[in-house]
Each structure stands twice: as C-alpha cells, then as structure tokens.
Amino acid sequence: MGEMRQTRFDVSGMDCASCASKIDTAVRRLPGVADVAVSVTTQTMTVHHDETTDLPALARKVSGLGYKTVPANRTPVKAAPQASACCGGNAPNDHDHESHGQGDHGHKHHGHDPDPANAATAPPSGLHGHDHGPMSGPWWASDKGRLTLLCGGALVAAYAVGHLFPPLASNAFLIALLVGLVPIGRRAIMAALAGTPFSIEMLMTIAAIGAVIIDAGEEAAAVVFLFLVGELLEGVAASRARRSIQALSDLVPKTAFLDDNGVTREVPADSLVPGNIIRIRPGDRVPADGDIISGESAIDEAPVTGESVPVRKTANDPVFAGTVNGEGVLRVTVTAAAADNTIARVVRLVEEAQEAKAPTERFIDRFSRYYTPGVVVVAALVAILPPLLAEGSWSEWVYKGLAILLIGCPCALVISTPAAIAASLSAGARRGLLVKGGAVLEKLGTVDTVAFDKTGTLTEGRPVVTDILAFTVAESDILRLSAALDAGSSHPLALAILARAEADSIVYPAAEGSAALGGKGVTGTVGPQKLFLGSPHAAAEIAALSAEQWSAIQALNDDGKTVSVLVIDGQVAGAIAMRDEPRKDARQALAALRAAGIRTVMLTGDNRRVAEAVGRDLGIDVRAELMPEDKQTIVRELKVQGATVAKVGDGINDAPALAAADIGIAIGGGTDVALETADAAILHGRIADVAALINLSKRCMANIRQNIAVALGLKAVFLVTTIVGITGLWPAILADTGATVLVTINALRLLRVRA
Known part of the structure; x- marks a missing residue:
C-alpha cells in the first residue's frame, strides 16, 4: 500500500x-x-x-x-x-x-x-430512495418525517377504501405498502451491492413481499409504516444526542468587540487571531481564549468547567471562550484562534472519541455479522421444515418465518453500546471530563489504583503564605517589610509574600539597595532600617536565633513548609512560612476514592519531608524524590501486582508514567490541559473529577448491560410467542422498533446525569 x-x-x-x-x-x-x-x-x-x-x-x-x-x-x-x-x-x-x-x-x-x-x-x-435526510429541523420537515407521514396517510386511506369499497381493499393496501416499501427496497438493494446483504431494509423487504404473497398485505402495509415510525424515532433521538455536542459550540458568541487602536468595532468571533485585543462587556460571553490586560470581574466558568461558583479574575489571569463575564469590563489579549479555543478543542476531542469503538462495541459488531445471517437461516427453517416434515400449513409457517425475520433485526442490539457511549462522552464533556474513545471509557470503570502527581495535581502548584511568626514586631510589619524586599521579584516564594500582602491590603514602601544573595536571601533598606529576608541558616549568620525560635521554625519545616526569616538591624524580627497547599477538594476527593475501594498513592519528585507532610494532610501513601523514570517503574510494578492503574498528572513531565498506566489522566485548566498526552483529561482542576470519571464509566457500562438485556430479552420473548402462534407480524416489528427506541431512550438518560 x-x-x-x-x-x-x-x-x-x-x-x-x-x-x-x-x-x-x-x-x-x-x-x-x-x-x-x-x-x-x-x-x-x-x-x-x-x-x-x-x-x-x-x-x-x-x-x-x-x-x-x-x-x-x-x-x-x-x-x-x-x-x-x-x-x-x-x-x-x-x-x-x-x-x-x-x-x-x-x-x-x-x-x-x-x-x-x-x-x-x-x-x-x-x-435511490433518499429518506436519510438530516434531522436538524422539525421532524416533520425531514425526509424521514415526510415519508412516514405519507405512508401513514396512505395506510389510513387504504383502510377507508377497504371499508367503503371492500373489493378494492387488497389493491388499496398494496398501494399503501408500496409508498413505504419502494424507498426501503431501493436502500436494501444498494446496501446489498455495497456488501451488506443482510441489512434491516433487506429483512423488511423480504418480510413485506412474503406477506403479500400469503395474502397478508394489510399487515405488511402496517408493518412498513411502523418500521418507518421506528426509524423516525431513531432519527429524533440521534438528533438529540448530536445537539448535546453542538450545544457546546453554541456557547461561543458569533461576534466580538475588537479594540483596534483605541477604536472598538464588532467583528466575527472566528476572525480573531492571537494578539488581538478585545473588550468584553458585563454579561457577555467570552468570544475567545485569552489573558486579561485590564479590568476585574467574576467569571462564570460553569459552561466550560462545571465550576458552580464564579471565579474572580483580574489582570494576567486567563479567560476561556464560552464563559460568562460578570460585572466588570475586561480588556483581553486573544491567545488562541477560534479553531483552537477551549470549546473547539473539547468538541474536537469528543468527536474523535466517538469514532473509536470500545471492546464491547467491537464484540457486538462481530456478533451481529453472524447473528443476522443466522436469523435468516432460522426463519427459513421455521417456514420450510414444519410443512415438509410435519404436514404443517405453508401459509401459517411462512407467516411465522417472516415474523422471525423482523424479530431478528439487530438494530437494537447494535445500537445498545454506541448510544450509551456517545451519551456518556457528551455528558462528560459538558462537565469538563474528556475521554478519548469508548475503549478508554470502558477501561476507566475497572480502575482500582490511582497514582497522583503532587505539584499542580494534588496541590495548587504554587506556594502560599500559611503562617507568620511575630518574634519582636507585629505580623503586619513583618509582611510589609518582607513585601518591600520582594517587590519586583519573580521568585515563587516572593510572589507568595506579595500575594498575601495584596490580599491583606498591606501597603508596603519601596526598598532601596535591594540585592539578592545567591542561595541565602535578599537584603535592602527601608528608611533607616537594614533588612534581610532569607533562609533560617542564612539569617543565623547575621543574628542569633533562640532555642524557642528554632523550635517554632522546625515545627513548620516538619509540616513541609518553607520558612523565610526576617532580620531587622541585626535582630531576628519574625518569620514567614509558605507551602504549596493541597487543592481545596483534595482531601474529600481522596476519601471518596478510598471509600469506593480504590487505592491512592502519591508519586512525586519533591523532597520526602515536604511530600510526607502533604501526604499526612491528605491521608495518601507517598513515594517521594522520584525521577520521571522512577514513576514509570512504580506504575509498571503496580500493574505487575495485578492492579488496574490510572495515573493523574499534568501530562507533560509525567508523560512516561502516564504512558505506562492503564489510563493516563491529564488534569489542568483551559488551554493548558494536556489533552494530547493522556487518555482522559479533567478540564477543571478538581480531584473529585477523578472519581467522577470512574463513575461515568460505571454508569455507562451498566447502561450498556441494560440495553443488551432489553434488546435480546424482547427478541427471545417474541421469538417464542411467534413460534407458538401467539404473536405475528405486527408484534414482531413492534418488538424490533420498540427495543430500538427503548435502548436509545435508556442511553439518552445518561445525558441528564451531572457527572
């Protein structure tokens, strides 16, 4: 090739x-x-x-x-x-x-x-008989809808003619039959020529023609009409499933307000390119992914991430297409074109996922290839053997054989799995849970061990001030003078101190002569005061720390916190402790996983003291000071022990472990989520969503089992009742159409579940 x-x-x-x-x-x-x-x-x-x-x-x-x-x-x-x-x-x-x-x-x-x-x-x-038109508008305006109405009208007219002019009844029902059967027959022939001889259309055509031959034309016309009604209901249900994905795309507004050299003008949203500056008014949907230049507002991210509480955002914070601006005017720099914004990427991922089949779906497909020809053979034997071997009535047993043909249509069975998977993928996407295909969705439900990265996964990914120790001056003065020394620094610990000062509305002066001492800290003066802020050991070289002060600092270190000591004019004034804190929902989410019988373990490259402190807080097993290849080795060891392992990380520096796991789950927010690396992704950084992904899989698989039971159960019941002469053609087509509709409706229930 x-x-x-x-x-x-x-x-x-x-x-x-x-x-x-x-x-x-x-x-x-x-x-x-x-x-x-x-x-x-x-x-x-x-x-x-x-x-x-x-x-x-x-x-x-x-x-x-x-x-x-x-x-x-x-x-x-x-x-x-x-x-x-x-x-x-x-x-x-x-x-x-x-x-x-x-x-x-x-x-x-x-x-x-x-x-x-x-x-x-x-x-x-x-x-060809083209009644496969799209169901984007009202059902009665579609090709299927019009054909069904026409066939139904012809059937009603045939009944009227038969009542008024009995000798013409047979011809009237034959005409009503042909209205629906001709398009079906054309499709059957085309499918047979294309390699599918045992299509539902072919089975329907054979059954209808056979019914006419044994003088059951009235039933045949009714059966064809019921078949078309069933197809129409399938179309309506499928349309609803499609709209669940299209609704995501509809979240992005069609227009945006472009700030063009100080002049604001309305432009199509899909014309925006990275670097454009847009203005977003209060109440408007955000038309593109971007970073805030100026302004402050609460952003409703529920449409994208499922976060129920609006998120307060200000300059330099990211915003995502499809979210809703609150009360403030924002100026935003566009960071992604329309084809690559958050919503577009989610839709694209779900579309790709729905093209990939789960193992159960592939098995059903293979089974149906043998099942349908087998049904044809059984129907033929039922129609032929009793008259030949037991002197049965030809008309009676041919009739039963034709009914079995209709009962054996595999539609409900074939759709049982993909309908549930499509609904689950759509429901998950609306909650920011993205799964790359049915195989992954099916595997998620079997996970019994979840390995988490620490930084940025179980924790927020940035240090925050947790404690302020006041030895000789007030806490507010310690924070004020420390912020003065750190102003302008991009060091993570400095940013944490500045963020705390801003949160506490601390106004800090400008330090003079600021200088960084490599590996120790920073010095400078504020007014007449000479300041140093740095590690405890570096501070001890300048001023002696008492035993009580060392003890307090050591207690903070034991909790995994980094401590910076402030020295003023050669005297220890106080200390600030910082730590990368666990996500707000981490403790509860991990407890929920353990309650479900799922083992949790933390795999991190951080030092053991910090990792174990976080592990104690969260109640999770800890493996620390690991290189990326060490994480991969541990995941493989867990699999060798018989565990089904999901690895949760950022999808970049954890790539080896994500690849080694049975399921790799990327966790992050917006366009930064590593969709390309893992098998599944959590758009919003909630640890609880790991359990939600597993539950989504379990609900989907339960739904599939229900669907298969309905599809095969109804067929088994009607097969028996047909052979013993209780039911005929009408119930047979109702068994097939009814099972298909029931299976589809049951699958669509998953769309209503908030994952």
Missing part, C-alpha cells in the same frame, strides 16, 4: 449503528482504503487510504446508500501509519488507540485531495 492519507467527510442522515455499519462495509471494499471510522453522533466519516483511492467514487458510493456526503475540508495531509489490524479490511474501527500516550489522532490533520471536492455530493434523487 502506498503513502497513507486521511480524508474526512460530513455524512448527514446517519441515525443508528446499522447506518454506520453499511457505510463502513461499503467503503472498506474500495481499492486503497485501509481503515474507516464512522461516527453516527457527529455525522462524520474518516477514511485512511492511499493515493490510489478514487475519492469521488467513494463519495458516490456512500451517497448511493442514501446519505448526503460532502468533504469536511480541502487540506491534503499524510496520515499516521496504521497498525496491521487496521489494514485487514475486516474489523471496523480496530484503530481505537488503546496504547496510551497517544493524542490528537485526526482532527488536526484531516484532509483529502482537492480533486474530489466537487464530486463528493449526493447523486440525483432518482438514483
């Missing part, structure tokens, strides 16, 4: 996994195609192919099945090499990236040759 490329198409009208399967099978049969990923929820198809693939013919093939097909963009690219399992052409979507550490696997690189752009549109409507 030649140089691999990747092309992405928008395919409208897919409403269930059966649609995706027909498209997948048809496209895989074309020359040069190595792999296909079809997403019903996002209405997209990504094709991995070489230069020999005829893309216009590929688009016509999909359009011939009844789906409108257009290229997603026009940028030709090289696709990543595919694994051998992807090139066999037999197992759809076996490229689910189950190895860890892989990141964006497509949407930044989707493209195709320019040539097919104009040819990849739907063929004339006369070529």
Whole structure:
C-alpha cells in the first residue's frame, strides 16, 4: 500500500449503528482504503487510504446508500501509519488507540485531495430512495418525517377504501405498502451491492413481499409504516444526542468587540487571531481564549468547567471562550484562534472519541455479522421444515418465518453500546471530563489504583503564605517589610509574600539597595532600617536565633513548609512560612476514592519531608524524590501486582508514567490541559473529577448491560410467542422498533446525569 492519507467527510442522515455499519462495509471494499471510522453522533466519516483511492467514487458510493456526503475540508495531509489490524479490511474501527500516550489522532490533520471536492455530493434523487435526510429541523420537515407521514396517510386511506369499497381493499393496501416499501427496497438493494446483504431494509423487504404473497398485505402495509415510525424515532433521538455536542459550540458568541487602536468595532468571533485585543462587556460571553490586560470581574466558568461558583479574575489571569463575564469590563489579549479555543478543542476531542469503538462495541459488531445471517437461516427453517416434515400449513409457517425475520433485526442490539457511549462522552464533556474513545471509557470503570502527581495535581502548584511568626514586631510589619524586599521579584516564594500582602491590603514602601544573595536571601533598606529576608541558616549568620525560635521554625519545616526569616538591624524580627497547599477538594476527593475501594498513592519528585507532610494532610501513601523514570517503574510494578492503574498528572513531565498506566489522566485548566498526552483529561482542576470519571464509566457500562438485556430479552420473548402462534407480524416489528427506541431512550438518560 502506498503513502497513507486521511480524508474526512460530513455524512448527514446517519441515525443508528446499522447506518454506520453499511457505510463502513461499503467503503472498506474500495481499492486503497485501509481503515474507516464512522461516527453516527457527529455525522462524520474518516477514511485512511492511499493515493490510489478514487475519492469521488467513494463519495458516490456512500451517497448511493442514501446519505448526503460532502468533504469536511480541502487540506491534503499524510496520515499516521496504521497498525496491521487496521489494514485487514475486516474489523471496523480496530484503530481505537488503546496504547496510551497517544493524542490528537485526526482532527488536526484531516484532509483529502482537492480533486474530489466537487464530486463528493449526493447523486440525483432518482438514483435511490433518499429518506436519510438530516434531522436538524422539525421532524416533520425531514425526509424521514415526510415519508412516514405519507405512508401513514396512505395506510389510513387504504383502510377507508377497504371499508367503503371492500373489493378494492387488497389493491388499496398494496398501494399503501408500496409508498413505504419502494424507498426501503431501493436502500436494501444498494446496501446489498455495497456488501451488506443482510441489512434491516433487506429483512423488511423480504418480510413485506412474503406477506403479500400469503395474502397478508394489510399487515405488511402496517408493518412498513411502523418500521418507518421506528426509524423516525431513531432519527429524533440521534438528533438529540448530536445537539448535546453542538450545544457546546453554541456557547461561543458569533461576534466580538475588537479594540483596534483605541477604536472598538464588532467583528466575527472566528476572525480573531492571537494578539488581538478585545473588550468584553458585563454579561457577555467570552468570544475567545485569552489573558486579561485590564479590568476585574467574576467569571462564570460553569459552561466550560462545571465550576458552580464564579471565579474572580483580574489582570494576567486567563479567560476561556464560552464563559460568562460578570460585572466588570475586561480588556483581553486573544491567545488562541477560534479553531483552537477551549470549546473547539473539547468538541474536537469528543468527536474523535466517538469514532473509536470500545471492546464491547467491537464484540457486538462481530456478533451481529453472524447473528443476522443466522436469523435468516432460522426463519427459513421455521417456514420450510414444519410443512415438509410435519404436514404443517405453508401459509401459517411462512407467516411465522417472516415474523422471525423482523424479530431478528439487530438494530437494537447494535445500537445498545454506541448510544450509551456517545451519551456518556457528551455528558462528560459538558462537565469538563474528556475521554478519548469508548475503549478508554470502558477501561476507566475497572480502575482500582490511582497514582497522583503532587505539584499542580494534588496541590495548587504554587506556594502560599500559611503562617507568620511575630518574634519582636507585629505580623503586619513583618509582611510589609518582607513585601518591600520582594517587590519586583519573580521568585515563587516572593510572589507568595506579595500575594498575601495584596490580599491583606498591606501597603508596603519601596526598598532601596535591594540585592539578592545567591542561595541565602535578599537584603535592602527601608528608611533607616537594614533588612534581610532569607533562609533560617542564612539569617543565623547575621543574628542569633533562640532555642524557642528554632523550635517554632522546625515545627513548620516538619509540616513541609518553607520558612523565610526576617532580620531587622541585626535582630531576628519574625518569620514567614509558605507551602504549596493541597487543592481545596483534595482531601474529600481522596476519601471518596478510598471509600469506593480504590487505592491512592502519591508519586512525586519533591523532597520526602515536604511530600510526607502533604501526604499526612491528605491521608495518601507517598513515594517521594522520584525521577520521571522512577514513576514509570512504580506504575509498571503496580500493574505487575495485578492492579488496574490510572495515573493523574499534568501530562507533560509525567508523560512516561502516564504512558505506562492503564489510563493516563491529564488534569489542568483551559488551554493548558494536556489533552494530547493522556487518555482522559479533567478540564477543571478538581480531584473529585477523578472519581467522577470512574463513575461515568460505571454508569455507562451498566447502561450498556441494560440495553443488551432489553434488546435480546424482547427478541427471545417474541421469538417464542411467534413460534407458538401467539404473536405475528405486527408484534414482531413492534418488538424490533420498540427495543430500538427503548435502548436509545435508556442511553439518552445518561445525558441528564451531572457527572
């Protein structure tokens, strides 16, 4: 196979996994195609192919099945090499990236040759029965809606004709049948020619024609109408699932107020580029990711991160597209183009995730390939063997065989898994929980050990002032003079002192002659006072510390805190203790994980004293003073012991451990979250969201089990009742359509769950 490329198409009208399967099978049969990923929820198809693939013919093939097909963009690219399992052409979507550490696997690189752009549109409507129109508007305005209403009207008219003119009843019902069956039959033929002979449309066509032959035309017409109603309900449900993702994109306003050399003008939000300065009014949604230049306001980040409390932000703080400005006017420098803002990245990740299949979904797909032909064989045996071997009535047993054909339609079974996974991915995304595919979502529910990084994961990632010790002067004076020495410094400890001074509204003077003493501290004068601020040992070289002072400092050190001592004119005046504090929800979140039977451990490169102090506060096992390769080794050791390990970190310096874990989870905020490194990501830095991810997986898998039970259970019941003569064609199609609708509705319940 030649140089691999990747092309992405928008395919409208897919409403269930059966649609995706027909498209997948048809496209895989074309020359040069190595792999296909079809997403019903996002209405997209990504094709991995070489230069020999005829893309216009590929688009016509999909359009011939009844789906409108257009290229997603026009940028030709090289696709990543595919694994051998992807090139066999037999197992759809076996490229689910189950190895860890892989990141964006497509949407930044989707493209195709320019040539097919104009040819990849739907063929004339006369070529096929096209009732696969998109469900973006009211259901009655869609192709499916119109066909269903027309078929229903024809059926009502047939009943009226049969009542008024009984001799014409048979012909009237035949006409009503043909109204719905002709488009279905066309789709069945196209699917068969494309490699899917046992499609739901083919089973329906055979059953309807057989019913007419045995003089059950009235039932056949009703069954076709009920089938169309079921398809319409599938379309409505699928549309709802799609809207849950589209709603994320709708959070970003269409326009922005650009500050152009002092003149403010309204421009399209998607025209903003990094470096632009925009003005955001109170109550407006933020149109782009950026950093605040001036202004202060409370930002409602709930639409993006799920954070229920508005976050107070001021100069130099980041803001994210889709969040809502509170009461203040903000001037913001744009840091990301529209195509790469927070919302766009979340949507892109969810779209990619929905193209990747979970192991359960792949198993159901493989099972259905044998299940459907098996149903056809069983139906044929039921129709033929009793009349041949037991002198049964041909009409009775053919009727039962036709009913079994309808009962055996695999729609509900095939959609049971992808519907639940799509709903779970969407629900998670709305809460800032991003999962890269069904395989990851399924694996999360089996995690029994979670390894956390410390700095920036369990802790805030920056030191804060925790204690002020006043030995000879007031606390406010210690903070005021220390801030004077640290003014203008970018050292993390200096920033912590300055932040505390600002929070306490301390006004500090300008120090003169400030100088940093390498490894010791900083000196300077404020008025007549000569000052030094630095480590206790460096301070002891200038002024003697009493035993009580050393004891107090040592107690703070034992708690993992860094202590800076302030010396004024050769006398120890006081001390300031600082520490990178745990996140506010860390203790409660870790307790919740332990209560769920999940082991937690901290893996950190920090010194043992600091790490153990934080570990004591949080009640977590600690492994400290580790290099990145040491963290990776520990994760592998845990796996060898039989644990299913999730590693939570920033996704960058923890990359080896994230890759070694069964599930790598990146934690962060906004555009800084390392989406490309891990298998899952927590957009907002809440430790509690680790448990939420695991719970999301468990709810999804429980929903899948329920769906499979409903799909197979209903079929089993109606199979028995049909063979014994209790039910017939009408209940058979209701069993299939009803199961599909029930499965879809059950999956959509996951959209309402706040993860």
